[in-house]
Amino acid sequence: xxxxxxxPRYLITVTGKKLTxxxxxNMNHEYMSWYRQDPGLGLRQIYYSMNVEVTDKGxxxxxxxxxxxxxxxxxxxxxxxxxxxxxxxxxASSSLAGESYNEQFFGPGTRLTVL
Amino acid sequence: GDSVTQMEGPVTxxxxxxxxxNCTYTATGYxxxxxxxxxxGEGLQLLLKATKADDKGSNKGFEATYRxxxxxxxxxxxxVQVSDSAVYFCALSIPYNNNDMRFGAGTRLTVKx
Numbered sequence: 258x259x260x261x262x263x264x265p266r267y268l269i270t271v272t273g274k275k276l277t278x279x280x281x282x283n284m285n286h287e288y289m290s291w292y293r294q295d296p297g298l299g300l301r302q303i304y305y306s307m308n309v310e311v312t313d314k315g316x317x318x319x320x321x322x323x324x325x326x327x328x329x330x331x332x333x334x335x336x337x338x339x340x341x342x343x344x345x346x347x348x349a350s351s352s353l354a355g356e357s358y359n360e361q362f363f364g365p366g367t368r369l370t371v372l
Numbered sequence: 373g374d375s376v377t378q379m380e381g382p383v384t385x386x387x388x389x390x391x392x393x394n395c396t397y398t399a400t401g402y403x404x405x406x407x408x409x410x411x412x413g414e415g416l417q418l419l420l421k422a423t424k425a426d427d428k429g430s431n432k433g434f435e436a437t438y439r440x441x442x443x444x445x446x447x448x449x450x451x452v453q454v455s456d457s458a459v460y461f462c463a464l465s466i467p468y469n470n471n472d473m474r475f476g477a478g479t480r481l482t483v484k485x
Contacts, residue, residue, distance in 0.1 A: 261415070290473075292475075297477055298477060299376075299461060299475040299476050299477040299478050300416075300461070300475040301475075302472075302473075347415055347416065349416075360406070360418055360421065361418075361473060362418075363408075363415035363416040363417070364415050365413075365414055365415045366413075366414070366415050
């Protein structure tokens, strides 16, 4: 089954304790992205990657890091989480070949609470 | 910059009522337009799309028409069901622009029996 998976689905942590949220896709997509979803703000892009070893900042990258060492994986790293990073996080992927309309496939989400 | 504005919710309807969720966009290029749906506890799923002016996207009884003259992509359904209760996001993407996708704030729909 074609899918994007994220782990963990729920996480409660404390300020300053480094954490990683994993994202993996099995569709051989070149493009992967991280978003955060906050009430009234919709989805805002944190980082994206056009291919292996190619990453770039989105609209709200402060406090986050990413890496793309393999095509299927795109982990999101919070080196020193703060309460304002409490949010619902989504990973997404899409193909860059063929169609031009860029449909993105989303993971189930990770709800993060930073105390 | 490119952006999407959609009507604020929440929207509460009775079963079999007519649904409209308004969406307008601002874009410098020629965007593709999407509606995504998010059911409780799940990620976003593509509901329908339109890639050029006057295209109509449709799926599961939902429709939206790409109107370039009014820069709109309103979502409609003639008869909603309780199972349609979800959050709906309008989005745009500029082809060949780093796959950039812009989302509206989302509209929560609740359908009551």
